[in-house]
Structures are given as structure tokens and as C-alpha cells.
Amino acid sequence: MNIEKFHISDFNDARKQAHDRNFQHISEKINHLNEVLEKLEEFQVAIPSWALGTGGTRFGRFSGGGEPRNLEEKITDIGLLHALNRSSGAVSLHIPWDIPENTSNIKALAAQYDIRFDAVNSNTFQDQPGQEYSYKFGSLHHTDKGVRQQAVEHNIEVIKYGVELGSNALSLWLADGSCFPGQLNFRGAFKRTYESLQEIYAALPEDWKLYIEYKAFEPNFYSTTIGDWGQSLLFANKLGPKAQTLVDLGHHLPNANIEQIVALLLMEGKLAGFHFNDSKYGDDDLTVGSINPYQLFLIFNELVEGMDARGMHHASDLGWMIDASHNVKDPLEDLLQSVEAIKIAYAQALLVDTKALQAAQQNNDAVAAQEILQQAYRTDVRPLVAQARLNAGGVLDPVAFYRQHKVRENLIKERGLKTVATGL
Numbered sequence: 001m002n003i004e005k006f007h008i009s010d011f012n013d014a015r016k017q018a019h020d021r022n023f024q025h026i027s028e029k030i031n032h033l034n035e036v037l038e039k040l041e042e043f044q045v046a047i048p049s050w051a052l053g054t055g056g057t058r059f060g061r062f063s064g065g066g067e068p069r070n071l072e073e074k075i076t077d078i079g080l081l082h083a084l085n086r087s088s089g090a091v092s093l094h095i096p097w098d099i100p101e102n103t104s105n106i107k108a109l110a111a112q113y114d115i116r117f118d119a120v121n122s123n124t125f126q127d128q129p130g131q132e133y134s135y136k137f138g139s140l141h142h143t144d145k146g147v148r149q150q151a152v153e154h155n156i157e158v159i160k161y162g163v164e165l166g167s168n169a170l171s172l173w174l175a176d177g178s179c180f181p182g183q184l185n186f187r188g189a190f191k192r193t194y195e196s197l198q199e200i201y202a203a204l205p206e207d208w209k210l211y212i213e214y215k216a217f218e219p220n221f222y223s224t225t226i227g228d229w230g231q232s233l234l235f236a237n238k239l240g241p242k243a244q245t246l247v248d249l250g251h252h253l254p255n256a257n258i259e260q261i262v263a264l265l266l267m268e269g270k271l272a273g274f275h276f277n278d279s280k281y282g283d284d285d286l287t288v289g290s291i292n293p294y295q296l297f298l299i300f301n302e303l304v305e306g307m308d309a310r311g312m313h314h315a316s317d318l319g320w321m322i323d324a325s326h327n328v329k330d331p332l333e334d335l336l337q338s339v340e341a342i343k344i345a346y347a348q349a350l351l352v353d354t355k356a357l358q359a360a361q362q363n364n365d366a367v368a369a370q371e372i373l374q375q376a377y378r379t380d381v382r383p384l385v386a387q388a389r390l391n392a393g394g395v396l397d398p399v400a401f402y403r404q405h406k407v408r409e410n411l412i413k414e415r416g417l418k419t420v421a422t423g424l
């Protein structure tokens, strides 16, 4: 469905008075209001091409209907999100789940919606029809040179697609690992992975980055060859300046201090960016901010402070992406909620009195430090985020607009009820 300018202005006009009151209330308390609003307006989070359909588990999948049936329809869906929140102006492709058959057409379609191509993701965790070797026992770490070569070539092919689309990063996640003690020689697996990564690294264009994602477990349940940030950072340091560590929030063992990991990677110039989601038990891929919004805020607090200290540009010097899956929610509503949660955490972090916090830290005043952080965290910043969206041409309340305009119902009419989008 097409969202016209008048749909947006009609919707906003009806809510403007109530919004103005809330905005007025919060804006009086913020000295650097314009700076905060500008940063929020500029901030974009990429939408993964694999998260626009209903997700599922190995026990079942329950489609809500109207899912995008091809890459064009996925881009259209992201265009819809971006029209509403003005913060979803990028797409991250997973290849071969989403192969752009005609890159210039896809590029033109994306440009129509003001969408750029974020990092491209390779896939060596599933066997594809017609492929010579199997990834059953891994890809880049495999004991068989033929399998490693096939996986390296796939990554190089993904870079080529990315170059055509105007992307500038390859995001790499390996399922490589082992399920049982003794199955794998850890040092051998590490060395073989390093050799394979060197070949991929050598194929990166000048201005490209290699994002190395880590994950504690799954699909392997005894060891993962890039199982934590230490292993990822080892590879990134050995490979060179283009290689960095990607933090997927769901890829840690329970209760890991992710904000500390983020702070140190940032300090070392080795933080690639994020795959945002939330989790309670493992790699649950739940809506961002739905389980532990305080952790998300603490991460953003480290980001704001650390990026400012390094003179980094918030919106463009890291890769920002959602990596969530939607089992029981409408994927588009879920993505709107995730983007909103990210912007709320970011806005709260922008309100932290950094100087006062540094003074409290210097004086070992744990009480004052907590007061300062929670003062920001407990501020209802939703009117700020809404105002930034309004300034950028979006709607005051994206989920309400989506429901009022019966977007899903229209998509079902257009695409049918029995639809399966490629992806998770």
C-alpha cells in the first residue's frame, strides 16, 4: 500500500495537541535539546531482509499472511517502515536467502524509498541446492580444504553483490563448532578459520569492513569456533584494520556484561556494530527492549560516551542493525517496536550527565553514579523520539498508524494469506 503525505499529516494533526503538551514538558528540562533531536533524527537502523516474514522455531511456524514473496516486496515493506518512523533507511541482505537478480533495479527501487544497503551477510551454515561440499561439519574451519575453499568463494561472491549495491561491509557469522568433546581440535580449527578469513579479507575493497560476529552456542552445543568476543577480537586483530567485532546482543551466555564488552571494543577501535534483539534464555531473537531495556540503555550509555570521546559520528561510524525474529507478532509491527526501543535507549543515553557521572566515578561515589544513570533512564523520552520523527516527516505513533490504516490487512489482500518469506 502507498502511504501518502496527507495520510501522515492527517494522522499527526489529530494527535498534535496531546503530543505538544508532553513534548513541552520534557523539552524544558533539556539544555541541549536541539542536539538531542538532531542526533535522533539522523539515526538509522538497518532492517534485515530475513526478518520481514514470520519467524518460527523447529517445532513450527505460523504465518500471519501478507508476507513479502520476493526481495522487491521486502524492500517495499522496509519502505513502509521508513515512511512511518524515518529511522529504517537501510536494508541488510542475507545471501543466498535474498539474491538481487538485477542489482540496478533493486538499487533503484530502494532509492525510491530512500533506503541504502547496509552490510551484506554470507551464509555458510546451510547447504544450498547443487553445492559440491556440505557444511555439516563447518565451513571456514573445516578439515577439508575443498569445503573451506567453497565457503571462501561464497563470501567473495557476497562481497561482489555488495559492491554492486553500494554496501561497504561483509557481515560474517559462522555456525562452525563441535557438538561433542574430542570432535574437534580447537587450535587446528582456529588456524584453519584464520587462513580462510585471510583470503576473504584480501578480497575486501579498499573502503570495506569485515564484521566478525560471535555466538556462544547453537547450532553447535559443545564448542563454537568464534564463540565469544575474545575469539572474534583475536581474528580481527590478526587480520588488520578492516576487520572488527560485531556484537549480536543475543549471542552471549546468560548475564554477560555486554556493556563492558562494548566499551572495550569501542576503546580499541574494534567495534563493528550491532545486531539488536533481546533475550531471556539464549539467542531468542525477541523484540529489542522487550526483556531487558535497562541493559540496552547501559549499552547506549557506553556508546555515547565512548563515541564522543573518540570523536566518532553516532549515526555512521558503526553498523546498526536489528536481528530479531517474530513468532507470534506481525513482523512489521515488531520491527517498529524494535526501532522505537533502540531510539528510546539512545535518547535516554543522550540525557546522561556525563560530566557528573565522571566526577562520581572519580570520587568512587556509587550512589551518585546510580542516581545519575537512573535519572536519565527513568525519564520518559518518548515525546522526544516522537518529535524527532515528526521533524523528519514520520508519524507520531507508528504502530497506531499501522493499525488504523489496516496495513497488514491490505498486504494480505495484495499478497494472499499463505505466504512464506525467505529467512529465519
Ligand code: LRH
Pocket: 050, 121, 173, 213, 215, 248, 275, 283, 323, 424
Ligand atoms: C546467528 C545470526 C547471524 C545470522 C542470523 C540469521 O544466530 O544472529 O547474524 O546471520 O542469525
Ligand code: MN
Pocket: 173, 213, 248, 275, 323
Ligand atoms: Mn546476528
Ligand code: MN
Pocket: 248, 250, 251, 283, 323
Ligand atoms: Mn543470532
